[in-house]
Amino acid sequence: MLVLAIETSCDETAAAVVRDGRTVLSSIVASQVAIHAEYGGVVPEIASRRHLESIVPVVEEALSASGVSLSEINGVAVTQGPGLVGALLVGIAAARGIGAAMSIPVTGVNHIEAHLLAAFLEQEIEFPYLALVVSGGHTHLYRVEGVGRYSILGQTIDDAAGEAFDKVAKIVGLTYPGGALIDRLAASGDPKGVKLPRPLLHDGSCNFSFSGLKTAVLNWVQKNPDGKSGQPLQDLCASFQSAVCEVLAFKTAMALERTGIRRLVVAGGVACNSGLRREISVLAASRGVELYIPAPALCADNAAMVAVPGEYYLSERVATINGFDALPSWPLDRIKARFAERA
Numbered sequence: 001m002l003v004l005a006i007e008t009s010c011d012e013t014a015a016a017v018v019r020d021g022r023t024v025l026s027s028i029v030a031s032q033v034a035i036h037a038e039y040g041g042v043v044p045e046i047a048s049r050r051h052l053e054s055i056v057p058v059v060e061e062a063l064s065a066s067g068v069s070l071s072e073i074n075g076v077a078v079t080q081g082p083g084l085v086g087a088l089l090v091g092i093a094a095a096r097g098i099g100a101a102m103s104i105p106v107t108g109v110n111h112i113e114a115h116l117l118a119a120f121l122e123q124e125i126e127f128p129y130l131a132l133v134v135s136g137g138h139t140h141l142y143r144v145e146g147v148g149r150y151s152i153l154g155q156t157i158d159d160a161a162g163e164a165f166d167k168v169a170k171i172v173g174l175t176y177p178g179g180a181l182i183d184r185l186a187a188s189g190d191p192k193g194v195k196l197p198r199p200l201l202h203d204g205s206c207n208f209s210f211s212g213l214k215t216a217v218l219n220w221v222q223k224n225p226d227g228k229s230g231q232p233l234q235d236l237c238a239s240f241q242s243a244v245c246e247v248l249a250f251k252t253a254m255a256l257e258r259t260g261i262r263r264l265v266v267a268g269g270v271a272c273n274s275g276l277r278r279e280i281s282v283l284a285a286s287r288g289v290e291l292y293i294p295a296p297a298l299c300a301d302n303a304a305m306v307a308v309p310g311e312y313y314l315s316e317r318v319a320t321i322n323g324f325d326a327l328p329s330w331p332l333d334r335i336k337a338r339f340a341e342r343a
């Protein structure tokens with residue numbers, strides 16, 4: 001089955017052509033990051049307008065790079081939520097338009113579900129596995145039993161990990177989105193240079209909290225303006241990154257222990273972080289756990305990952321949720337409802 005996948009949930013207009021939900025024939029991502037950087041964060045109205053301008057050229061580029069013509073595509077998969085409502089609507093309208101024009105089926109996909117399954121674009125993974133999803137909007141630990149079968153083991157009670165990276169970057173004067181910039185600066189800093197808290201580390205739950213950590217950075221910066229402490233910015237970045245990664249790894253280890261699961265997937269934009277990749281690799285190796293962290297291009301937002309659940313839902317004729325409404329907040333546990341109403 002040849003699937004055309006479309007992703008417009010936030011600030012990336014993306015399209016991909018994927019064979020059988022596994023082989024990426026093309027994956028095009030047009031990022032709006034430079035535009036939103038001027039405002040220090042994503043401006044929803046600007047995001048929708050940019051998606052409108054980019055969606056047709058991005059889909060055309062994905063088709064031409066794949067060597068597949070539109071008439072050969074068997075179905076369309078599109079991110080239906082969660083995300084920015086205006087941004088989602090652009091992708092959904094494009095997908096439905098193509099579906100109607102070509103008389104092919106269209107299915108809606110949950111963005112987090114796409115992150116959870118992105119690793120299948122690199123290799124097959126046996127179920128069940130534990131998945132740590134760390135992105136700009138999510139920090140969740142899931143037990144994954146199969147496509148559409150997810151249960152939450154833990155989640156952030158305030159900021160997501162990526163959100164914390166971006167807010168701390170802003171505090172120290174880096175441009176949006178600052179996660180990757182902090183990662184780069186942290187590489188030459190001392191992770192023990194600035195003492196920072198590890199929120200909820202010993203609360204006994206698999207939940208996370210990053211808002212207090214961000215405030216601790218803000219307090220430190222206010223007490224040490226203009227590098228008064230003589231401490232380089234690199235040390236602050238390394239200390240912050242190490243606090244986030246330590247908590248993420250600790251809670252992931254706890255979830256592995258409690259569930260007895262021996263396979264781990266790490267996904268979402270923050271899975272690009274070199275400190276997290278290192279810390280989780282050590283954890284997995286020391287416990288004999290099989291570890292899958294997709295290449296950075298598959299961790300960050302892209303459309304190819306949307307084709308993995310998309311192909312499954314199209315071939316199993318599983319219904320979409322609420323027709324094709326954009327679903328700005330769409331908890332993964334509502335996915336089960338799809339299976340009740342086969343199309």
Ligand code: KG4
Nearest residue numbers: 135136137162179180183269270273300301
């Ligand atoms: O999954 P994603 O591309 O979009 C969402 O669904 O949110 O994740 C974006 C997030 C941003 O917060 C960005 O700063 C963060 O991932 N990020 C990183 C790195 N690369 C991207 N955070 C830390 N280190 C990185 N190398």
Ligand code: ZN
Nearest residue numbers: 135268269301
């Ligand atoms: Zn994402």
